Amino acid sequence: MRIYSPGNQADREILFLQEVGSTNDYARKLFQKGCAAGTVVVARRQIGGRGRRGRSWSSPEGGLWFSLILPCRPEDSSVHKVPLIISLSVAQAVEERCGVKTELKWPNDVLIGGKKIAGILIERGTRDTGEEALLVGIGINVNLEQEVLQREGIQEVATSLDIVTGREEDLYALLLSVLDKIEENLHNLYYNQGDLLGKVTPRMSILGQMVAVQLEGDTIYGRASGLTQEGALVIQAGKRTRTLYSGDVVSLRLREDS
C-alpha cells in the first residue's frame, strides 16, 4: 500500500487559501469530491482551526496551517504509527531549517522548551465509494510574536519559531521541508519497517516520567515506560501495564510530583 507517493515538488498539488474555517474540513470536502491523494491545502489563517477532541486551535496570520490527504486502510494497525511519523517529520524539518532543538510529546505535539510549537490533528475522510483517507492537519507556530500569542490567550502553553530564534522563517520553504520529511519517513518507517522507535524514543520527553493520562471516564496515573512497535504508549500503573492508543487519550500531563 502506498499512502503518499514520493515525487518532486512539481508532482505535488498544493492549494493556497487566504482564509478558511479549518484546512482539515476543506481537505475532507476535496477528498469527497475525488481529489488526488497527496493533495495539500494551506491557509494564511483559519477562523475555525481545531485541535484534538474539538478543542480550538488559534491560527492567525504568520503561522503555517495546512492539511495533507493520505489514503489509508483503517483496518491496518500500522495506521497508529502515522501520528508519530508526522510529528517526527515536523520536528526534523524545524530542527534542520531553524537550528533549534525540539521534543515530541506523545502522541501528536512538538514542543520547544516545554511549550507547544506545533500540533497535529489526524482525522478520517470517506468517499461515497467507501474509499478512506487520513486528513493530516498540521499547525506550526512560525512567525507569531509574543503579543499575538497573548492576544490569542495561548502564551502559557505555546511558543513560536520567531520567538525562539529571533528571526522570521520562510513559510513556503518550511512547508516543503515538512512535506519532504513526511515523504521520506513514510517511505522508510511505514512501508519499509525502518526503526521508528529508534528515531522517536530519544526525542520523547515524557518517557520515564510519571504522568496522568485522562481517558474517557477514567484517569490513569503511572510511569510512561515506552512505546510499542505500533506507536502506542505503554504506562506502568502499579502492577498493571496499560497500552494506550492516541485516539483513546483525552489529555496527557506530567504529574507535578514526578
Ligand code: ATP
Ligand atoms: P494535553 O492535555 O494532552 O496536554 P492539550 O491541552 O495540549 O492536551 P491538544 O488537543 O493537544 O490539547 O491541543 C489543543 C490545545 O492547544 C488548546 O486547548 C489550546 O490550549 C492550545 N492551543 C491552541 N492554539 C494553539 C497554538 N496555535 N499553538 C499552541 N497551542 C495552541
Ligand code: BTN
Ligand atoms: C492539537 O494539538 O490538538 C492539534 C492541532 C492541529 C492544528 C492544525 S492547523 C491545520 C489543521 N486544521 C485544523 O483545523 N487543525 C489542524
